[in-house]
Amino acid sequence: MASTQRRSKITPEREREFYTAALDLLREGGYEALTMEGIAARTRCGKSTLYRQWGTKPQLVCAALRGMRGVRLGEIDTGTLAGDLRAVARATGTKAHADTALTQALAHAAQQNPDLLAALRENLVEPAVAEIDAMVRRAVERGEVAQDNPAVEFVAVQLFGVLRARLLLRGVHADEEYLVRFVEASVLPALGIAPASRTAPAPAG
Structure with missing residues (x-):
């Protein structure tokens, strides 16, 4: 208050x-x-x-x-988890790729400044994780994902981890195209959801 x-x-x-x-x-x-x-x-x-x-x-x-960020993850609700996670990938990838200088400045500073790291976690990271977890819970409630699927716990970790890992390993940001492919190839299969490229076409007529 x-x-x-x-x-x-x-x-x-x-x-x-x-x-x-x-x-x-x-x-x-x-x-x-x-x-x-x-x-x-x-x-x-x-x-x-x-x-x-x-x-x-x-x-x-x-x-x-x-x-100043564009899309808020809590506002994403496409009706399917696959759609939600693709939207997260597009929004996150576009933002990271468009603001390299800001991302690098924050990544370095957070490791040197405990107060900044704590504030980032409290105000940005933890709310974003909670929003992704909420997407997954909705999918479980709809029956898209089995409640006992062990991958449910790691969706947010995968998405945020790949952002840092690609920059560390390749020296380039995980852009929109890369993150969508990551969701399709790694996240959705682990959840038991067929990626778009593997979804069978609807019967004719």
């Missing part, structure tokens, strides 16, 4: 200005060079405004990442 009260006096347009400034500065100089003073100067406000609204730099960065 306190957080809602702090944020109530800033318009959505002004909030977006703060978020844009924070992420632009993060891309330009990295996390360590990013300061509340710098964001305040770029947005022509007092730094006390930023502290009242978000409290700390990690919380502001997380709010900016959450506020």
Whole structure:
């Protein structure tokens, strides 16, 4: 409730200005060079405004990442788990590929800054995992996936793990095309769902 009260006096347009400034500065100089003073100067406000609204730099960065992202995973509901996971792959892959500088700055900073890592987990990672888990639960309830399928536990781990693994192993991001292929080749078969390429055509007539 306190957080809602702090944020109530800033318009959505002004909030977006703060978020844009924070992420632009993060891309330009990295996390360590990013300061509340710098964001305040770029947005022509007092730094006390930023502290009242978000409290700390990690919380502001997380709010900016959450506020500026496009598709929200919790809004994805295509009616099938295969459709949901393909939509997640497209949304995640497009975002990661389009903002390499930001991704790299955050990945490095999170390993060096426990407060940032904790904030990212609390505000972004854990909610995203919960949203994917909710997709899987819906599929179990619909009867698409067996409740005792052991792969159910690892869907979110697979999706987030491949993002980091491809960059580490190949030096390139897991883009939209790669993530969709990963879902088709690895995630769906483990869940007992036939990928689109293997789905039998409907009978004629």
